[in-house]
Amino acid sequence: MPKVPILMPQLGESIAEATIIRLNIAVGESVVPDQEVIEVETNKATMGVTALCAGEVVEIVADEGVSYAVGSVLGMLEVTQDELDRTGEKSMDEIGMTAVGASQASADDDEESNLHFKTEDGGYHEPVLVEPNVKGLPVPTGKGGAHYISPRMRARMAELGLRAADISAISGSGAGGRVTVEDLESFLQYISSWPHTKASPMRLAVADAMRRSWTRPLATVARPLVMDKILDHRRSQAPKPGPALYILRALALALAENPTTAGYLIGESIVHPRAFDIGVAVQVDDGVLVPIIRNADTKTLSELVEDYNRLVDLARSRKLPEDATQHGIATVTNFGTFGLTWGTPIPLPNETLILGLSAGVKRPVWSEQTGTFIPVTEAEIDLTFDHRVVDGGGAGMLLNRISELLQKPESL
Secondary structure, three states, rough: OOOEEEOOOOOOOOOOOOEEEEOOOOOOOEEEOEEEHHHHHHHOOOEEEEOOEEEEEEEEEOOOEEEEEOOOOOOOOOOHHHHHHHHOOOOOOHHHHOOOOOOOHHHOOOOOOOOOOOOOOEOOOOOOOOOOOOOOOOOOOOOOOOOOOHHHHHHHHHHOOOOOHOOOOOOOOOHHOOOOOOHHHHHHHOOOOOOOOOOOOHHHHHHHHHHOOOOOOEEEEEEEEEEEHHHHHHOOOOOOOEEEEEEHHHHHHHHHHHHHHHEEEEOEEEOOOOOOOOOOOOEOOOOOOOEEOOOOOOOOHHHHHHHHHHHHHHHHHOOOOHHHHHOOOOOEEOHHOOOOOOOOOOOOOOOOEEEEEOOOOOEEEEEEOOOOOEEEEEEEEEEEEOOOOOOHHHHHHHHHHHHHHHHHHHHH
């Protein structure tokens, strides 16, 4: 009977590999079209690999916890010819002949083709295991070495997949405190017996994003925000907007009034945003996802609630589509949900701003009207920004405008 491969699909425009987190099938089981047979994880979401036609599982060559390139053979189905004709899918023999020819034709241009099908002896290639494309090494606190890294040291770091930040806490024995290869090897030996866990693709993606973002001069300003009017307004709404949605909407309106503060510095030009698409940070098990609320300046708060709740739910279940996480101009994060009263959030590398909201705390505030202290619920809003694009004064004026808008939540 014909055999049809289960392939690692292209799960997004920029995704080259995915990690198997669960095999939902076993050899000998029957599957139906569109049945989710394998669950995989990319650096952005959890997705399913589905069967393209009905058949019996005759082989599984993928392992849980391992990353595979797009196009890798993960398993094999045995199907009937009638099923092939019905679905229009191609058997392994048909794919193998096409793939071998295409791979051979482009061998000079692409030595590491993603086509992993039939071999000359009639079998097929094993899945291609993919090393995570972002690697890092946790290091303990210590005296930092000199910034200079020798060519020999760079070569060794490249072999290990290390960045400059990964060795910054190693005490150097070289000239001027420079970290040598011997220092690195000694440190690696020292920590070789320490407990460790494998970082997930999402954790590695977050680490890479923060490394890239930290190459810019970032600064943070903050101011108190009286939350009582927001909380009163929220109680009257159905469904209730989350606190982060209030500050997201106020941020979008403030940026629409002054787009320069969310611009990008490209060479000698400030590129202004053409749409005010704002992300909201959502904590998941091993990292953070940032779904994007599109055109947040043109929709009212009540119009945004449904989209906001849907995207947050998708993020928490790791089911966000790729286009829901791309091309935002700023992000809001409600770290107050963890009881934190201040913080310095870091913007994504492709964004100039991130606005954080702390936990609300009851405080006495002097009232000129009554001549007494009155209790209010006060939180802190923190704005971290790219100092190349925005100065402290501009960031302060943006925060003040956001605070003004939030004191009239019925107009958001």
